[in-house]
Every structure is written in structure tokens, then in C-alpha cells.
Amino acid sequence: MALTQVSSMTTTANTLADAMEHTLALNSTSTVPPSKTMRFERKLGNSELSYYLPSRENGVNDMYLHISFRAPTRCVRGRRPELVWAILRLRHPLLASNIVMNDYDDVRFVYTTHQSPEAALLDAQASLRYGSQTKDELLESYLNGPRTLSDKQLSCLFLSSPDFTQNGLPDASEASTDAIHECEYAMCTTHFLGDGMALHQFSNDFFGLLGGDKSDSELRILLDEEWQKRWADVNPQTQVLPSCMEDCLPPSSGSKFQHVAEKVDFIRNQEKQIGGHSFPRRSGKPCRTTVSLVPIEADRTGKILKLCKANGVSISAAMFAICNLAWAKIAKDKKELPMMMYSALNMRPYLIPNQTLYNSYWFLAVGYFNIILPSFLPGSCDENKIFWHRARAAKEQSTRAAKSRMIVPRARQMAHERGVRAKAWGKEDDEKAAGTWKAPPPAPPKPADASKAPSTALVGLSLLGNLDGIYKHATFPDLQLHLLTTGTRQRPGGMLLYSYTFAGKLWVNFGYDENGFDKEVIDEFWGNVLTGVDTFLSSPQLTSRI
Incomplete structure (x- = not known):
């Protein structure tokens, strides 16, 4: 897409003042006295362990959030992005932490404080990468190339534009213009460090500072203030790192x-x-992740949301039903067994608030629930009525999972179970890699339990809802965020479907290991999903309930 050129008519005085202010911000030295470094640490909880241990070899579940945005020169030139990144890393210490593994039961986040604001800025610069890659090039490299993150670097930020050099947007050549730049933002973190809610809240905060009304020199002062209030007189016994979910x-x-x-x-x-x-x-x-992203225009999205509301469901419940019918048209056997889909549950509303020096939202807080629907299509009933009936069934199951009085003990027990499994599998993986693993003796045969039903999930859905409720676009009016996609590095045979509204549009995002599945079946399923959106969510007539 060609860059849009807007008026660059500015007075010489304004241009010189702007350039001088920017130079002062970058070259200023803090008057904040240096501090001694301190080390804070805590053990990973069971949920965190269940993501950390499988990620060690190749970054399975490492997350990314990509946003395409348009920005004027003042917002992306020089060191401004690095100042914003440094400020937010001070506010959220897990982003700047590393991992120390002592044993399978003793894996720790370790955070070492910065001696000065300048040290915090240098640390941020080391994990911010400028480039000129396209969206597809960034995602291809992150998802299918060598792992970007590691135990020594739990987060990384990419900013890319055709106008960037390896050090970002040059000051001298662009400081006096109001050019608009097409940019790519990709925030990358490990999944044991946080979840999707943290990713989106962080990105809103990032753009709020990047496109806000603070000048570069004011951001530099804010960096000093953030460092000062945390480390000028901190007690070594202070709880700095946010606690684990459990x-x-x-x-x-x-x-x-x-x-x-x-x-x-x-x-x-x-x-x-x-x-x-x-x-x-x-x-x-080998695993190769491919991502298909389909946007639905804003005017049509508005009609879809109204249609869902009139039928008593959310777009999330509708997507469960669409996936259910998409598979029912493919399934050739086991019609007597239902189809199960899994999804994540935001556990933050159920937690006791983290009372730390930071009150950071960067921590992992997810539970899990399943939606179970029939795998067949009755021949005697209108398909449109079947769709809305199953969408309401999905809504009922989702509500029951979120509002159950047993949600807290179930989340605690699930975290424990996942942690135990992850430690056993992690130990086995390490022993196999070292050549020391010995197969356990065969267990005595057990009588077949004909009454035990299978518990296999077809696909995972990550239904993020209305992200425009998180992104406060009005607080950064000079920036135009117009495309968002998210996902993870996957294990062989991994698959996840995302749905969300962003920038007024509904987005459907399907990421999967293209080498792990029968291509014809995957293509048919995905085609049925998109057809289902067209068929069931575009009807001008509201469907009566059955």
C-alpha cells in the first residue's frame, strides 16, 4: 500500500524547536542517583509450569500479538518507541525477567533491578527490533523460524516499516515532516508469562504512550519517575513479582x-x-504453522452483532455453532458421539488482587472449559433453526462454566493436574534427549471399561470478544490501528481458531500445523466455517426460536 503523504508545511521555527526538543530528550542524562541492583524471584505455579516445561525445546505456545497501524513521523521516530517500551517494562517486571530452572519442581522467575533509568533504557533497546518486514514476513519468521524467545529473554517487541532502518526512523531526514508511515507491531512473549488479556491491555498502553500527547522529553522524564518510585527506596523484602494464579x-x-x-x-x-x-x-x-485471517466489513459486522443479540446469543456462541455445523457436514462416522470443542476461561474476575509494588496485569490467569454439541444434522429440521438452537446451547454451557460455584476449586485442581503431567513429561523428554530414559515395565492388563466415553476435542476456539472495549482508540488519535492478528508457535498437530471484533470489524483467524493434518479435510472444514458465517449470520430475517 502506498504511503499517504500529508502536508509538510511547517515553519522553520517550529521545525527547529521540535528537532531540538527531540534531541534533548534523547541525549539527556538523568539526575536520578544510581542504585544498587537487587534480585527478586519466585517459583512458577502449576499453570505456569504446564506452559514452561513443554516450551523449552522449540518455543511451543510462545505468543504473539500483531497490529498493523499508520503513524505520523513524530510517533515513531528516533528513540520514542524505546522510551515507551522501557517505561512499560519497568511497570511490568515479568517482561524483563528471566527463568532459572533448578528442578522440575523448582523453576523460578528472576528479576534483577536496573541501577538507573539509563540502564533500563539500554535493556529495553536490546529487546526491541526494528525492521522493514511485512506482516507475513514477521509472522513466518516468528512462527516457523528458530525460536525468538528464551529463558534469558521472555519478551520481545518488533516494529517494522518500509521506512525504517535497523535503528528505526532516522531523526535528521524525517524530523521536519508529517509523513504517514505504514507500520507493523508485534509483541511477543512466552505463554507462561501471561495470557491474551495481558497482551491486549499492554498493547493499548503501548499505543496510548506512543501516540499520546507527551513529548519525547516528557516521556524521558516519565521513565525517570517510574524508576525512581520503584527503586529509590525499595525494601529487598518487598513483593515485586506478581503472584501466580493459584x-x-x-x-x-x-x-x-x-x-x-x-x-x-x-x-x-x-x-x-x-x-x-x-x-x-x-x-x-516438521510442524509448519499457517494462518488464515478473514475480516468482515464494519457495516456487515454491525448487522451480524444485532442478529446475534436478537437471537439471544453472543458472536462467541455463534462461532461454536458454526464450527459444529462445519464439522457435522464432514463427519462420516461416530455420529452417535458428540463433538467437543475447548476454550480458555479468563480467571481474573475470580482472583484476589495482586498486592505488589507494581499491581501488574502481566501474569497467567486462564482456566478451561468445553462445549459439547451433537455431531449430526437432523434431516427433518431447518438448518438455520438448528444453528441458532446450538448457538443458544453453547451460550448456556459457557455461562454455566463461568458462573459455577465450583469454578475456583475446579481451576485449582486442573492447574495441579496439568502441572503434574507437565513435570512427568518434561522429565521424560530430558531423559530421552540424554539417552538415559528407560521405558517403565508394562502395567498389568485392566479389564476393558466399555462404559468409559472418549474425551477428544476436535478444535480449540479462542473467542476474545470485543477488543475495541480494550483499545481506547480515542486516546491515541494520531495512530490508526486497522488490522490485528494473534496466535502462538504450535506443537505438531496444533490448531486454534480465533474470533474477535477490532476496529469495528469481525475477524476470524485460523492457525494450524499444515503438515499435521489431512489437507483436504482441513480445507473443507475451513470453507464450511466461512460459508457458515455467510449463511447463518447474514440473514435479513431474524430466526424464531425452537
Whole structure:
């Protein structure tokens, strides 16, 4: 896309003043006295371990959030992005932490303080990368190239534009213009460090500072202030790092009966998670993630949202139903078994607030729930009515999961179970890599349990809702954010479908390992999903309930 050139008629006095102010901001030396470095650490919780241990070899589940945006020169020139990045890394210490693994039960976040604001800025510069790559080039490199992140670097920020050099936008050649630059932003972190809610809130804060009304010199002063209030007189015993999710869940009564009841409830609830369908898989080739992103225009998105509301569901519930019908048209057997889809549940509303020096929102806080729907299509019923009926069933199941009085103990028990599995598999992986693994002796045969139903999920859905409720576009009016996509580095055979509204549009985003599945089946399913959006969410007539 050609860059739009706007008027560059400015007075010589304004240009010189602007350039001088910018130069002073970059070259200023802080009057803040240096401090001794201090080290703060805490152990990873079970949820964090369940993401950390599998990520070690090749970055499985490393997250990214990409946004395409247009910006005037003043917002992206020189060191301004680095000042913003440094300020936010001071506010959220896990972004600037590293990992130390002592044992499978003892993996720790370690945060070492910066001696001065200048040291914080230098540290931020080391993890901010400028370039001229396109969106597709950035994502291809991050998803399918060598791992970007590591135990020593848990976060990284990419800014790319055809106008950037390796050090960003040059000051001298562009300081006096109001050119508009087409830019790519990609925020990358490990999943054990945080979740999607943290990614989006952080990006809103980043653009709020980058496109806000503070000058470069004012941002430099803000960096000094952020450092000063944290490290001028900090107590080494202060809790600096946000606690893990499990430590922030409201405690149970502590009685033996309560613990037993919670465990029984968890087991019974897991037994109800029945699913008998999966995509045909292929193996033998390395994982290669491909991403398909489909936007729906704003005027049509508005009509879709009104249609969903009139039928008593959210767009998230509608997407579960669309995926269900997309598969039902493909499935050739096991019609007697239901189809199961899994999704993440935001646990932040259920937590005791983190009372730390930072009150940072960068921590992992997700639970999990499943949606279970029939895998067949009745021949005697109108397909449109089936769709809305199943969308309402998905809404009911989602609401039941989020509002269950057992949600906290179930989340705690699930975190424990995932942590135990991750430690066992991590140990096994390390022993296999070292050539020391020995297969356990075969277990004695057990009688077949014909009553035990399968619990296989077909696909995962990450339904992020209305992201325009998070991005306060009016607070950075000089920036135009116009495209968003998100995802993770995947394991072989990984698959995840995202749906969200952003910049007034509905977006459907499908990421999967193209070497891990039968291509014809995947293409047919994805085609059915897009057809379902067209068919069920574009009807001018509101469907009556059945």
C-alpha cells in the first residue's frame, strides 16, 4: 500500500524547536542517583509450569500479538518507541525477567533491578527490533523460524516499516515532516508469562504512550519517575513479582471434607467431558504453522452483532455453532458421539488482587472449559433453526462454566493436574534427549471399561470478544490501528481458531500445523466455517426460536 503523504508545511521555527526538543530528550542524562541492583524471584505455579516445561525445546505456545497501524513521523521516530517500551517494562517486571530452572519442581522467575533509568533504557533497546518486514514476513519468521524467545529473554517487541532502518526512523531526514508511515507491531512473549488479556491491555498502553500527547522529553522524564518510585527506596523484602494464579485463588475452607468434595466434583465434571471426533492426522514432517485471517466489513459486522443479540446469543456462541455445523457436514462416522470443542476461561474476575509494588496485569490467569454439541444434522429440521438452537446451547454451557460455584476449586485442581503431567513429561523428554530414559515395565492388563466415553476435542476456539472495549482508540488519535492478528508457535498437530471484533470489524483467524493434518479435510472444514458465517449470520430475517 502506498504511503499517504500529508502536508509538510511547517515553519522553520517550529521545525527547529521540535528537532531540538527531540534531541534533548534523547541525549539527556538523568539526575536520578544510581542504585544498587537487587534480585527478586519466585517459583512458577502449576499453570505456569504446564506452559514452561513443554516450551523449552522449540518455543511451543510462545505468543504473539500483531497490529498493523499508520503513524505520523513524530510517533515513531528516533528513540520514542524505546522510551515507551522501557517505561512499560519497568511497570511490568515479568517482561524483563528471566527463568532459572533448578528442578522440575523448582523453576523460578528472576528479576534483577536496573541501577538507573539509563540502564533500563539500554535493556529495553536490546529487546526491541526494528525492521522493514511485512506482516507475513514477521509472522513466518516468528512462527516457523528458530525460536525468538528464551529463558534469558521472555519478551520481545518488533516494529517494522518500509521506512525504517535497523535503528528505526532516522531523526535528521524525517524530523521536519508529517509523513504517514505504514507500520507493523508485534509483541511477543512466552505463554507462561501471561495470557491474551495481558497482551491486549499492554498493547493499548503501548499505543496510548506512543501516540499520546507527551513529548519525547516528557516521556524521558516519565521513565525517570517510574524508576525512581520503584527503586529509590525499595525494601529487598518487598513483593515485586506478581503472584501466580493459584496463590491468588480464594482459599477453600481447608477442611478434609471440603478437599475430598472438591476432588470428587472435579472427577465427576471431567467424566462429563465427552467428545469422539478429531481431524485425520499426518506425521513425518516438521510442524509448519499457517494462518488464515478473514475480516468482515464494519457495516456487515454491525448487522451480524444485532442478529446475534436478537437471537439471544453472543458472536462467541455463534462461532461454536458454526464450527459444529462445519464439522457435522464432514463427519462420516461416530455420529452417535458428540463433538467437543475447548476454550480458555479468563480467571481474573475470580482472583484476589495482586498486592505488589507494581499491581501488574502481566501474569497467567486462564482456566478451561468445553462445549459439547451433537455431531449430526437432523434431516427433518431447518438448518438455520438448528444453528441458532446450538448457538443458544453453547451460550448456556459457557455461562454455566463461568458462573459455577465450583469454578475456583475446579481451576485449582486442573492447574495441579496439568502441572503434574507437565513435570512427568518434561522429565521424560530430558531423559530421552540424554539417552538415559528407560521405558517403565508394562502395567498389568485392566479389564476393558466399555462404559468409559472418549474425551477428544476436535478444535480449540479462542473467542476474545470485543477488543475495541480494550483499545481506547480515542486516546491515541494520531495512530490508526486497522488490522490485528494473534496466535502462538504450535506443537505438531496444533490448531486454534480465533474470533474477535477490532476496529469495528469481525475477524476470524485460523492457525494450524499444515503438515499435521489431512489437507483436504482441513480445507473443507475451513470453507464450511466461512460459508457458515455467510449463511447463518447474514440473514435479513431474524430466526424464531425452537
